[in-house]
Amino acid sequence: MHARSTTHWQDVQALKQLKRTISPSSIPPSSCISSWDFSADPCDSLFSDKFTCGLRCDTALNSTSRVTDLSLDPAGYSASLSSIPWPSLPFLQTLDLSSNNFSGPIPSSLSLLPRLRLLSLSRNSLSGPVPSSLSLPLLEQFYLDNNFLTDSFPPLNFPNLKRLEFQSNQLTGSFPDLTRLPNLNFLDASDNSLSDALPPSLPPSLVELVARNNQIEGEIPPLTAPSVQVLDLSHNKLTGSVPASLFSHPNLQQLTLSFNQLESVQIPAGSGLTSSLISVDLSNNRLRGFLPGFMGLMPRLSALSMENNELTGPIPVEYAMKVLSSGIGSAQLQRLLLGGNYLFGAIPGGFLDLEAGSLTVRLGDNCLYRCPVRFFFCEGGVQKSTYQCKAFNGP
Missing domain, CATH: 3.80.10 (Leucine-rich repeat, LRR (right-handed beta-alpha superhelix))
Structure with missing residues (x-):
């Protein structure tokens, strides 16, 4: 006999609280939020007109379902992330709050979501610094792009993080310390105001590094990350020489260093015959x-x-x-x-x-x-x- 699958009562309360933080006048009838009717159980009504979208319940035989995925459609509302009761969603694995009008700071209380693997806060109006106390041990994808975040990017404690995007913000200070991200594959730090020099070392797992349109200065350090395929540092203030190691790197395929202040190109050993580069852009330098x-x-x-x-x-x-x-x-x-x-x-x-x-x-x-x-x-x-x-x- 198939057991009835229900949403955990704490998850229901959290979803109710989330909806209460939104002004009803700002929710259009077509929004997913407007369909949330808690007279029925979310997990039992996923395919009805009472919960058209916005959450996913992982059901199992003889078990109580937990909300593991929470996403909101762009409904044109404004709210603060701090008002959401994160402690009551401990099983949340995917949190997509992109393209809404969330404003204010990023709350450190997000650390109370220990099972989170994807966190997207893209295209909101979030401001202030990224909290240095934020710790999500299982997080694999973190999207902060297209907000109004300021100050320096703090050291991150995300040992499983693979993808980090914080482009199009107002972040300043030094390039972030990536030493605590041993599994990072992709980083996009473009369109900020990062300054100072590039870090001397990068995670060995890094495949793509994009940091164009910042204020990064100094010389380009030798590229020690063996897996890098794409390196884009265009529109910065880099000086000195283009290192020979970039032309003998075993995996680098795309090198973009245009619009800097570079003055010379170092000749690699072997005259570049072992290079994997497919595209090189050194235009608009010195x-x-x-x-x-x-x-x-x-x-x-x-x-x-x-x-x-x-x-x-x-x-x-x-x-x-x-x-x-x-x-x-x-x-x-x-x-x-x-x-x-x-x-x-x-x-x-x-x-x-x-x-x-x-x-x-x-x-x-x-x-x-x-x-x-x-x-x-x-x-x-x-x-x-x-x-x-x-x-x-x-x-």
Whole structure:
């Protein structure tokens, strides 16, 4: 005989309290919240018009069901997270409160949800700091993006955390300490005001690090995390050299360092022949000297942008060969952006055999000999004047 499955009475009280925190006038009829009718049991009425969505009950034979998943649809209401009785939802595993109008601080009482694995507070109006006392030992995904959070990001005590997103806030101070996140795979810290230098070490499990559009300064430390595939530190204040270790990293595939203040590129041992990089963007920096020829030897590279720097010299033959054809085990360069530098000399002869639309090449705004804009690979602006070129490169 199948036993009746009911919601635990404490969970029902917590859901009632949650609904009471919301002004009835701000709940549209189409909202999930408006369907919550506690004259019936939530777990027994999930597929009725009394509880259309918003919670999931894990049922089991001869057992009392507990609410393990709580999510709210964007109903256009405003409330404080501190008013929700978190202690009465100890079995909650997924908490999705994104795209509502929650305001005020993030309560440290969220630590009273010891089984939580996913916490999403995205796209609200939360403010103040991230509480340093917040501790969720089983949490795997944490979303704080698109709020108004301020102050420094505290050290986090989430040993199982795999994904952390806090982009588009107003966080300041140093880059967060990630040493207590040994299982972190993905971090997005973009669009904040983080400053100071990058940490000297990263979690070995990290696969993707995105921290564009901050105020991070100093030199780029050697990339010690062996699993990183994507590194985006564009639109910061990084200085010094691009480390050689980035071009010999065994797994790094996408490197974006545009819009910084970098001045040079270190040459890796082995001339980049072991590189896994597919895309490299070093545009809009202060790079000087000759174009690094070793990049034309990187076997998987198919997109390279070095635009708007202060590079000089002729286009390396390695670049021309990689644009014109792909060798055995080597990818063809499909995107080569070199405009806005002080490159001089003749256009590699094979470029004239390229068909428009076959690939993207921009060589405009340089000091190249006979590179009119009617050639598709010379787009990006007319070549600099003789005066500008002599002033920079000499006669």
